Amino acid sequence: MPKPDLLEFFDSPSDDAFVIEHISEEFTSVCPKTGHPDFGNVTLRYAPAAVCVELKSLKMYYQSFRNEGIFYEAVTNTIRDHLAASMSPRWLQIITDWKGRGGIKSRIIAQYGEVPAAWARG
Amino acid sequence: MPKPDLLEFFDSPSDDAFVIEHISEEFTSVCPKTGHPDFGNVTLRYAPAAVCVELKSLKMYYQSFRNEGIFYEAVTNTIRDHLAASMSPRWLQIITDWKGRGGIKSRIIAQYGEVPAAWARG
Amino acid sequence: MPKPDLLEFFDSPSDDAFVIEHISEEFTSVCPKTGHPDFGNVTLRYAPAAVCVELKSLKMYYQSFRNEGIFYEAVTNTIRDHLAASMSPRWLQIITDWKGRGGIKSRIIAQYGEVPAAWARG
Amino acid sequence: MPKPDLLEFFDSPSDDAFVIEHISEEFTSVCPKTGHPDFGNVTLRYAPAAVCVELKSLKMYYQSFRNEGIFYEAVTNTIRDHLAASMSPRWLQIITDWKGRGGIKSRIIAQYGEVPAAWARG
Amino acid sequence: MPKPDLLEFFDSPSDDAFVIEHISEEFTSVCPKTGHPDFGNVTLRYAPAAVCVELKSLKMYYQSFRNEGIFYEAVTNTIRDHLAASMSPRWLQIITDWKGRGGIKSRIIAQYGEVPAAWARG
């Protein structure tokens, strides 16, 4: 079961806005319909306000989905909700890229807040 | 014959707007002029309103074009029309990429609604 | 000699605007200065109004440049002029990419109308 | 149903051994177990003896598998058998590369005769 | 726990030797030392004697490693042993490619029998 309480945070090293991206290439959960495992990449992009997420705790949080039966769209929105609620960032985006099922590859994008104009070309 | 009634839907897991992309790399139909098969990729991108399209039903719907004689441009607009009518999404885009014919590769893009500003960099 | 009367058209399958791209990877003409053949790709992108260009006739039209002595810049503007005049599209763009000459690769872009805002991220 | 009688041949332009490779990127058949279409590339490599296979007839022959229920391994050996029987080449190899099913991509290689030592580095 | 009895087989469609390759891009097991999941690709290459492995059963067999604590080297040799024992192929090779751990990517290759000379350039 996804465990958001595994997430740990540290103070942002700058009062200015900046952008952080963490790409996990080792995400797996289980399809609730077929029981087969799903595999994907999870990209987290955010502009921290007061805190940043600690990298190892993020990895442990992602691992808590390993044997969870959950659809692509729900994985994406759940991670967005957990991270937005616990970090209150200036902006946050979750992108999940899933390996093909039946010849179809999928990608889901959920967001919290709007990307600041200054960063639009980052 | 394309069968839009094969499409099935499920409730969106979030009231917020988010973006879903499904890329099918196994689309084939038949050229109505030469009778030879056409092969291409079909990319569906949309921001769901109330419902999302179920992945296996989308695959079966695409398969219903397999022996249909239909031009590239019509395939693209037909899929756009069927999916927009049945999902009433916030925004939807169909991109078809066709393997070369006579040394010419083609790509057709049809859209429903306008991509929300917040997603323009997704 | 370029023969625009080889071009054939068919009615657009949709009253809505949409975008069509045809990439020909087999274009050749002759350099009027050296007499050596030039080789390039020709990309046609357009939003049809009433009609679309038929693919095989486009191929034959491109072949009519095969033994023509004509500069890169003129090839690009000539194709733009012929297609814009015969189709009156909402928007049209011609991009030619030429293999290197003397260690310099070239790319020429000519346009008719402006790309509609709705398509700017297509 | 695969129709080997669609294949046509022409006399080899050389009495010397040489090697011909034709890669078809548009092969499709049907899985006899699930009824879903399979998509793959078919590579034919051979050293002709008296005759070469005509390219358009090869394409038509491949198209005759389109609605045939047949496994990967059987497709590969069937094509090998048909072409070897009708051309009696010095050497022939069929390689099929199949898009992923259930996260597994497959490749099957069948051969007739042995690649001549002189060509081993071709 | 790895379950070789999940494997199913079917008769080879040819009495001749030929080569089959199945690449699974969705393998995961658990590091017995750290408890963290490992992710990798598993490539099976073999020349069947009497039987071929059925693709879906191979997938289920690979999934039986999902929550097993086992080192890279043991995964590779275990799969080699299970498949060689149950198929008695002419030749078989298992290659596992593991995503990086501590900046080091690994690849293990185990084999049963020797690749026949005729196939060495396949």
Next chain:
Amino acid sequence: MPKPDLLEFFDSPSDDAFVIEHISEEFTSVCPKTGHPDFGNVTLRYAPAAVCVELKSLKMYYQSFRNEGIFYEAVTNTIRDHLAASMSPRWLQIITDWKGRGGIKSRIIAQYGEVPAAWARG
């Protein structure tokens, strides 16, 4: 310890704004938590005002992080602060790309000023 006094500058060769990008593919520092080395690329992009940074001095400055225990986010903001303070550029951006840790690759972007509109498509 990072030594900003290693940085040397020369007068900009133009009074007009222009953009300079230096990509260092050989950056290393030390993780303050684990003591293991971190490896990454550091991209500096800026529009000079009066001065440009001298390339060899930039390299020496980057080398001064070699045995420093410092997090990704702090490396990025520290370089941004040092270079912005010593050059007072029209605009400056630091992008650090870090090799994977625990299956997660990271990228941090810090900025000084806003990219001038004229350069947005550079």
Next chain:
Amino acid sequence: MPKPDLLEFFDSPSDDAFVIEHISEEFTSVCPKTGHPDFGNVTLRYAPAAVCVELKSLKMYYQSFRNEGIFYEAVTNTIRDHLAASMSPRWLQIITDWKGRGGIKSRIIAQYGEVPAAWARG
């Protein structure tokens, strides 16, 4: 010594604005500090007003930097100045990409005028 008088021009084949890009992959000059040769690519992008630059003369002009001691930033601004002064284009951009020195790759961008809105997506 850079010789702008080597440059030759011809009349633009169109009164409309269009865009021309010439990428030279064979540029070399000499570092004034170390005496070692520098190697790079020079990209010229412009929208002609009355005239276009002739390709062979551009090549000869670039060759006139071969034994010149000059910094990256000055090369870029010098070419921009020479071409802008002699062609008075609607818009012009010079991008130089330099091979690595001491593990750092560089890219310099100088511009004349602003890219017309209509071309921003070219």
Next chain:
Amino acid sequence: MPKPDLLEFFDSPSDDAFVIEHISEEFTSVCPKTGHPDFGNVTLRYAPAAVCVELKSLKMYYQSFRNEGIFYEAVTNTIRDHLAASMSPRWLQIITDWKGRGGIKSRIIAQYGEVPAAWARG
């Protein structure tokens, strides 16, 4: 019509065997069946005996196929015959790679003599 008398030669700069490869990416001839142009790459590899082929004359020779109706297999063997007859090299190989026709890409390899063992890993 192919004109082997366009070929010019110069004395090999070494009495030792060595290997020369020239890859032409700008070959075109005409399909004798459809009248449509064919486009391909022609690779010449050889170990000279007394003479080497001069590069510009090779280009002119290739251009002499431009409006010739000739099949892929015949192009390859014709070039092999012309070059082998006029250079009497220690070894020579012609590889032609043709862009797709009807979804099938082709490659033809013809050879004169055997590649010396010493060069087999070149």
Next chain:
Amino acid sequence: MPKPDLLEFFDSPSDDAFVIEHISEEFTSVCPKTGHPDFGNVTLRYAPAAVCVELKSLKMYYQSFRNEGIFYEAVTNTIRDHLAASMSPRWLQIITDWKGRGGIKSRIIAQYGEVPAAWARG
């Protein structure tokens, strides 16, 4: 200083010969001539006899070169000697790939024993 006593080993999971490859993308040492850091990849390939090298200990061993002044060729032979002496493998190969210095990229290959014929195509 390189510390071979950091290396730890475990018993090979198979009495049969098999091949293990570990690619470290995060190796750095110091050039003894200039004092500048060198960066490279180190690939270890071996066929174990009785023991295998433990992955984390290999990482720590590589880190012991971090501040060592040592040439490319000596790094490669030193690692070969340390690992061959402590593991007595059936076969072992060290390949180091170094980022460019002065426009020259280097690669050094040292070996212990001969690759068994059976593995030559692995």
Next chain:
Amino acid sequence: MPKPDLLEFFDSPSDDAFVIEHISEEFTSVCPKTGHPDFGNVTLRYAPAAVCVELKSLKMYYQSFRNEGIFYEAVTNTIRDHLAASMSPRWLQIITDWKGRGGIKSRIIAQYGEVPAAWARG
């Protein structure tokens, strides 16, 4: 003029045979026929006997070809002769890769001695 006396050497760090490869991506000389500069990569591969070539001296030696009028084939054999004569290696190979001229890219390979069997798969 090529200056082999710029080359410096150091003692091989091992009595065993091993292989060294240096790839220079910044070679330029002048075409003796047209006077235009030629650009290429030069790869040196060798198995040292008593001595290794020092990297910076190799760079200076290559630079001595900068303004020399010399054909591709002669460059390759000249470098082979100079390095073989001054190092007396167990084996040495020079590969030059030249950017396209008139649509033709060239590659020349000259060798001294034979690659030892043990290294054939390096």
